Amino acid sequence: MTHALSENAPGAAGGAFDRSRVFNAQLLTSLGPLIALVLACAYFASQSDRFFTGSNISLIIQQSMVVAILAIGQTLIILTAGIDLSIGAVMALGTIVMTKLAVQNGVNPYLAILLGVLTCAGFGLANGLLITRLRLPPFIVTLGTLNIAYALTHIYSEEQTITKLPAAQTWLRTSFTIGETRVPYSAVLMFILYLMTWYVLRQTASGRHIYAIGNNPEAARLTGINVRRMLVYVYTIAGVFYGIAGMVIIARTQVGNPQEGQTDNLDSITAVVLGGTSLFGGRGGVMGTLIGALLVGIFRNGLQLTGVASIYQRLITGILVILAVSVDQLARRRQG
Amino acid sequence: MSAQPVNVDFDPGLDPALDPDVTPPPTTASTGTPVLQARGLVKRYGQVTALDGADFELYPGEILAVIGDNGAGKSTLIKALSGAIVPDEGEILLDGQPVKFRSPLDARRLGIETVYQDLAVAPALDIAENLFLGREIRRPGPFGSVFRMVDKGRMLREAGGHMADLKIGIRSMRQAVETLSGGQRQGVAVARSAAFARHVVIMDEPTAALGVKESGMVLDLIRQVRDRGLPVILISHNMPHVFDVADRVHIQRLGRRIAVVEPRNFSMSDAVAIMTGAMAGERVARN
Ligand SMILES: Nc1ncnc2c1ncn2[C@@H]1O[C@H](COP(=O)(O)OP(=O)(O)O)[C@@H](O)[C@H]1O
Numbered sequence: 183m184t185h186a187l188s189e190n191a192p193g194a195a196g197g198a199f200d201r202s203r204v205f206n207a208q209l210l211t212s213l214g215p216l217i218a219l220v221l222a223c224a225y226f227a228s229q230s231d232r233f234f235t236g237s238n239i240s241l242i243i244q245q246s247m248v249v250a251i252l253a254i255g256q257t258l259i260i261l262t263a264g265i266d267l268s269i270g271a272v273m274a275l276g277t278i279v280m281t282k283l284a285v286q287n288g289v290n291p292y293l294a295i296l297l298g299v300l301t302c303a304g305f306g307l308a309n310g311l312l313i314t315r316l317r318l319p320p321f322i323v324t325l326g327t328l329n330i331a332y333a334l335t336h337i338y339s340e341e342q343t344i345t346k347l348p349a350a351q352t353w354l355r356t357s358f359t360i361g362e363t364r365v366p367y368s369a370v371l372m373f374i375l376y377l378m379t380w381y382v383l384r385q386t387a388s389g390r391h392i393y394a395i396g397n398n399p400e401a402a403r404l405t406g407i408n409v410r411r412m413l414v415y416v417y418t419i420a421g422v423f424y425g426i427a428g429m430v431i432i433a434r435t436q437v438g439n440p441q442e443g444q445t446d447n448l449d450s451i452t453a454v455v456l457g458g459t460s461l462f463g464g465r466g467g468v469m470g471t472l473i474g475a476l477l478v479g480i481f482r483n484g485l486q487l488t489g490v491a492s493i494y495q496r497l498i499t500g501i502l503v504i505l506a507v508s509v510d511q512l513a514r515r516r517q518g
Numbered sequence: 519m520s521a522q523p524v525n526v527d528f529d530p531g532l533d534p535a536l537d538p539d540v541t542p543p544p545t546t547a548s549t550g551t552p553v554l555q556a557r558g559l560v561k562r563y564g565q566v567t568a569l570d571g572a573d574f575e576l577y578p579g580e581i582l583a584v585i586g587d588n589g590a591g592k593s594t595l596i597k598a599l600s601g602a603i604v605p606d607e608g609e610i611l612l613d614g615q616p617v618k619f620r621s622p623l624d625a626r627r628l629g630i631e632t633v634y635q636d637l638a639v640a641p642a643l644d645i646a647e648n649l650f651l652g653r654e655i656r657r658p659g660p661f662g663s664v665f666r667m668v669d670k671g672r673m674l675r676e677a678g679g680h681m682a683d684l685k686i687g688i689r690s691m692r693q694a695v696e697t698l699s700g701g702q703r704q705g706v707a708v709a710r711s712a713a714f715a716r717h718v719v720i721m722d723e724p725t726a727a728l729g730v731k732e733s734g735m736v737l738d739l740i741r742q743v744r745d746r747g748l749p750v751i752l753i754s755h756n757m758p759h760v761f762d763v764a765d766r767v768h769i770q771r772l773g774r775r776i777a778v779v780e781p782r783n784f785s786m787s788d789a790v791a792i793m794t795g796a797m798a799g800e801r802v803a804r805n
């Protein structure tokens with residue numbers, strides 16, 4: 183007696199039914215953000231002639247860029263079923279290290295940037311080690327490092343905004359034009375970072391391991407994946423992204439501001455969630471996050487253009503977040 | 519202890535005077551070098567002693583069932599044999615050579631594959647990704663070596679082949695594992711083990727979560743794996759399943775092996791009696 187497992191499995195009919203629902207829910211989580219983006223663009227374009235101009239699109243991208251880069255790190259972490267609250271505070275510390283060393287200590291501006299990025303990577307490494315070695319929850323660890331990085335930023339900067347940055351630290355704001363659209367190099371950098379991360383997540387074994395860890399960490403461990411080492415890598419690389427975001431923001435604002443980044447932890451989580459990545463880990467992707475970050479930027483910009491008070495942007499963002507999480511929850515409940 | 523002659527039917531660590539009243543007949547399979555062997559394994563979790571000097575032998579070409587009450591240390595035993603935990607004491611031999619597994623990867627590198635009780639699969643990943651999880655195949659040439667790109671096409675094809683080998687009829691290897699039925703998921707886990715095992719396949723309670731029909735399919739899979747030449751360790755507390763497929767039965771009780779019996783000349787009820795301590799109750803109490 184030889185059975186084939188597909189034949190007459192108990193509840194085969196129910197299984198097929200569930201399968202289509204899982205499929206739909208998953209399709210919705212991956213296509214939903216894109217649909218929302220298209221609808222939002224169509225709406226604002228119909229309301230304002232200025233919306234679809236090159237300069238306005240360039241503006242939206244520049245306004246969304248920093249959160250978008252931070253959110254790459256947040257995506258990687260959330261895919262492992264973690265979370266990083268220290269994100270904006272660590273970036274702010276990185277920017278102060280970069281600018282203060284260059285402006286006040288005469289350190290070579292490139293070296294200063296490198297040291298700032300390394301500072302952020304160091305915080306990521308610390309997060310990763312605390313989470314994996316002491317087995318502490320990411321939420322608590324990063325709440326701690328959030329406060330530490332915040333305090334260090336303010337102590338080290340002595341509450342001073344650092345101005346008169348060397349040109350080498352702001353060249354990322356220089357731009358080229360495509361048609362009439364001004365594209366700063368920092369936007370190009372952002373797209374490259376997204377493409378690279380997408381490639382790693384989709385096309386390499388390490389990427390698949392990140393998903394497996396978020397899905398079922400014990401299964402990942404049992405198949406021979408070094409889960410702890412991978413988590414340390416992920417938090418450290420996220421730190422590097424925060425450093426790069428810091429580099430972008432000092433170029434954009436031309437100052438090192440200790441007040442920077444205070445809502446970026448929540449804004450980056452918003453982008454990740456709106457992009458369809460599951461807060462429970464193991465599902466989603468980085469391109470959704472880019473859409474999520476742009477979506478927030480589009481609402482902010484579009485509502486401004488149409489003369490709606492900017493507080494409505496928060497209202498809409500809040501509703502979208504709840505919607506995105508509900509769809510995710512629905513997709514998860516349909517599984518097995 | 520190792521100086522004592524090893525009696526495969528009864529735990530050599532026990533006082534012979536305390537042998538159970540029922541002496542199982544000697545087994546025929548238990549000749550030659552065991553493929554996998556353990557001596558005096560001890561594993562403690564705080565106050566709990568999960569393994570208390572357990573011995574174990576698996577011979578070529580057999581299905582060896584490990585039975586025992588809940589908490590007898592079955593899962594802990596196979597975790598030690600598969601590298602998922604490191605025992606506090608005792609030794610493990612593969613083809614007669616002492617080995618030390620520090621991680622599941624060590625055991626896997628030596629050709630021991632395990633289907634864990636809670637099915638170590640990543641539900642959101644597809645069948646092919648699960649089959650190759652942790653040993654992805656990279657693309658040939660610079661794409662693979664420099665850019666570390668995995669060869670999705672090849673993994674999909676090979677996954678299809680492995681599933682077909684075991685007659686698991688699932689059409690698309692791109693299906694997420696969470697969309698499969700319980701038996702099909704089990705099929706994925708079994709196919710993964712069978713595909714990569716060179717020495718031993720270990721299965722912990724593979725039918726525990728399944729209905730009657732799906733259990734039958736998984737038992738068939740187990741026979742197919744054995745018939746392809748791989749010895750199988752089957753952990754189960756489902757007696758009919760065990761007596762249906764096993765060539766020999768290792769009975770585990772209170773962290774030790776207390777007997778090995780052959781289903782074809784031993785009754786299910788006697789095995790249960792030994793397993794629960796009814797048959798060797800006084801002995802256990804005196805220990
Ligand atoms: N990770 C663990 N931590 C603490 N105790 C454990 C752990 N794993 C197993 N045990 C204990 O060890 C004993 C044997 O467990 P186990 O090997 O799972 O038994 P079985 O699989 O035969 O039911 C039980 O008392 C169990 O509670």
Ligand SMILES: [Mg+2]
Pocket residue numbers: 592593635
């Ligand atoms: Mg068990």
